[in-house]
Structure formats: structure tokens, C-alpha cells
Amino acid sequence: MSYYSLEQIYQEIIxxxxxxxxxxxxxxxxxxxxxxxxxxxxxxxxxxxxRATKPARCDFLDLLKDSRTPWGKPQDVKMLTEGLYFVSTAxxxxxxxxxxxxxxxxxxxxxxxxxxxxxxxxxxxxxxLQYFGLLSLxxxxxxxxxxxxxxxxxxxSRQTWRGEDWFSQKQHGTYSDTEGHxxxxxxxxxxxxxxxxxxxxxxxxxxxxxxxxxKYCPLPKAAAEFLKxxxxxxxxQPITIQLEPYVFTNFNSKR
Numbered sequence: 001m002s003y004y005s006l007e008q009i010y011q012e013i014i015x016x017x018x019x020x021x022x023x024x025x026x027x028x029x030x031x032x033x034x035x036x037x038x039x040x041x042x043x044x045x046x047x048x049x050x051r052a053t054k055p056a057r058c059d060f061l062d063l064l065k066d067s068r069t070p071w072g073k074p075q076d077v078k079m080l081t082e083g084l085y086f087v088s089t090a091x092x093x094x095x096x097x098x099x100x101x102x103x104x105x106x107x108x109x110x111x112x113x114x115x116x117x118x119x120x121x122x123x124x125x126x127x128x129l130q131y132f133g134l135l136s137l138x139x140x141x142x143x144x145x146x147x148x149x150x151x152x153x154x155x156x157s158r159q160t161w162r163g164e165d166w167f168s169q170k171q172h173g174t175y176s177d178t179e180g181h182x183x184x185x186x187x188x189x190x191x192x193x194x195x196x197x198x199x200x201x202x203x204x205x206x207x208x209x210x211x212x213x214x215k216y217c218p219l220p221k222a223a224a225e226f227l228k229x230x231x232x233x234x235x236x237q238p239i240t241i242q243l244e245p246y247v248f249t250n251f252n253s254k255r
Contacts, residue, residue, distance in 0.1 A: 012044035012047055012048055013044045015044075015047075016044060016047070069087055069089055069093075069094070069096075069118065070092075070094070070113040070118055070120075071089045071091045071092040071093065071094070072089040072090055072091050073089060073090075074087050074088070074089060075088055075089050075090060076088045080095075080129075080134070080214060081134065082098075083097065083098030083100050083101050084096070084097060084098070084101055084129075084134075086121075086125070086214070088121075092120070092121065093121045094113070094118050094119050094120045094121045094124065094125055095118065095119040095121070095124070095125040095128060095129070096117065096118060097116065097117060097118070097119065097128070101132070102116050102117065104132065105128070105131070106131070109128075109131075111124045112124050125214065126214070129214055130247070134214070134215075135214060135215070135216065135246060136215070136216060136217060136245040136246040136247070137207060137208060137209065137215040137216055137217035137243075137246065138217050138243050138244070138245055138246075139245060140245065141242060141243070141244055141245075142242070142243040143240055143241075143242055143243075144186070144189050144190060144193065144240065144241050144242075144243055145189065145193075145238070145239075145240045146185050146186060146188075146189040146226070146238055146239050146240070146241065147189065147238050148238050150185045150186075150188040150189040150192065150238075151185045151188075151230070151236060151238065153185070153188045154183060154184040154185030154186075154187070154188045154230065155167065156183075157182070157183030157184065157187065157188060157199055158180045158182070158183045158184045158230075158231070159180060159181060159182040159183050159199075160177065160180065160181055160182075161177075161181035161182070163182065166180040166181075166183075166184075166231065167233065170233070178228075178231065178232075179203055179204045179227070179228070179231050180202070180203075180231050181201060181202075181203065182199050182200070182201055182202070183199045183200075183202065184202045184227065184230065184231075185226075185227075185230060185236075186202050186207055186219070186223060186226075186227060186241070187199050187200040187201075187202040187207065190207065202227065203219075203227075204219070204224045204227050204228055204231075205218065205219060205224065206218055206219060206246075207219055207243070216246040217243050217244070217245070217246050218244065218246055219241070219243075220241055220242055220243075220244070222239065222241055223239075223241040226239055226241070
């Protein structure tokens with residue numbers, strides 16, 4: 001049995017007038033981050049069938065047709081890579097694995113929810129992604145140089161977790177947090193070096209991709225102090241920091 005691919009569903013949803021975060025030409029296995037409701041995707045599928053469009057295999061439609069998770073009906077679905085989808089519901093969420101990924105898990109692995117199809121978001125999902133080598137933002141130690149240009153660009157890109165300009169919020173006394181959330185000089189430096197175009201989450205503890213992507217990197221003490229001074233509006237100088245691969249410390253290798 002064949003199913004419509006993510007790109008086919010995506011393009012049909014666009015055709016139906018739903019908002020998109022990326023152009024169809026930007027879709028790839030690594031950067032697909034458009035999210036929709038199961039109902040939208042099912043409507044798109046029925047339209048494709050009505051035009052007798054030739055389908056392509058896609059495990060994602062298995063999930064939509066099932067429309068069940070251990071926590072209720074899916075509300076939001078994001079693709080991490082082919083066959084791995086982060087699914088959220090009104091109550092909770094977790095990682096859905098295709099048969100191909102399940103086969104790669106160790107036979108001793110047991111998830112919190114009692115089956116290998118789902119990995120609960122609090123711990124199991126991180127364990128599974130770490131086992132597959134997909135959890136850390138960097139795979140090896142990386143010397144990241146933060147230049148004066150990165151610092152200047154960081155002043156423009158630094159935002160609160162709500163997406164508001166960080167420094168204007170602090171200046172007007174309308175925000176009580178002590179650290180920014182998105183953008184900033186470390187994010188700018190990382191994007192410059194790696195070629196990534198989307199701003200990262202950059203707190204005083206970690207550097208990570210946007211929610212639902214599950215890519216983390218801990219910040220060393222020097223980077224944390226640098227960012228604390230930057231967020232406080234102090235003048236900071238260019239610096240080179242060492243980024244190390246992220247390791248989920250609660251990983252239980254005996255499972």
C-alpha cells in the first residue's frame with residue numbers, strides 16, 4: 001500500500017490556502033518544519049485522491065489515519081527526519097517512530113508508555129534521539145569565534161521567548177527576565193559558520209534549534225558569562241568559545 005509523501009501533502013495544503021512557513025522548494029529531509037493539524041492533512045489527502053494523483057510511500061499518513069497517541073488526539077506534528085515525528089496533544093506529546101527506526105532500537109529498550117512506537121517527550125525522546133546520534137547540535141568539539149560583527153548583529157536579533165525585541169523590552173522596563181531567548185551573538189556566530197539561516201534559541205545554559213527540532217548544545221561557563229553581560233547591556237568583546245556535544249545525562253543504557 002502506498003501513501004502520499006510529505007511534499008505532496010504540503011503542496012496540497014498550500015493549494016488549499018493554508019499559511020506556510022517555507023516555500024515548497026525549501027522542503028528537505030533536514031529542514032522540514034511546517035506543521036499542520038491532522039484534519040488539514042486528511043483534507044489534502046482526499047483532494048489528491050480525487051484528482052487521481054499518484055501516491056508515494058509516507059509513514060506520516062499512517063499516523064494521521066490512526067489519529068491516536070498515548071496522550072490523546074494529535075494537535076501538532078513536526079518532522080525531525082524521515083520516519084521520526086514530534087507529535088503534541090492538548091495534554092502532552094512525544095516522538096513517533098516508523099517501523100524502520102523501531103528496528104534500529106536495542107531489543108532491551110522499553111519506553112515509558114509501554115511500546116516502542118512512541119517515545120514520551122520528557123525523557124524517552126531524548127534517549128532515543130541520543131541513541132540514534134540525532135540529539136546534539138554539534139557532533140564534535142567546535143571552536144566558535146564570536147566576532148565584533150556577530151555582536152552587532154546579535155543586538156538586532158536578540159529576542160524574548162515571545163519574539164519581542166530584547167533590548168527595547170528591557171529599556172522600557174516591561175520584561176522581568178534576566179536573559180534573552182532567541183538570537184544574540186552566539187546564535188549569529190553559529191549561523192555564520194554553519195550556514196544555518198534560522199535564528200537559534202540561545203539561553204545562558206544552552207544553544208539549541210527551535211522548539212520541536214531537538215538539537216541541543218550546552219554552553220561553557222565562559223560563554224554563559226559572556227551572554228549574561230551582553231543581555232545586561234554591558235559592552236562585550238569578541239571571544240572564542242568551545243562547544244561540546246550534548247549528552248543526555250539521564251540516559252539508561254541498560255534499557
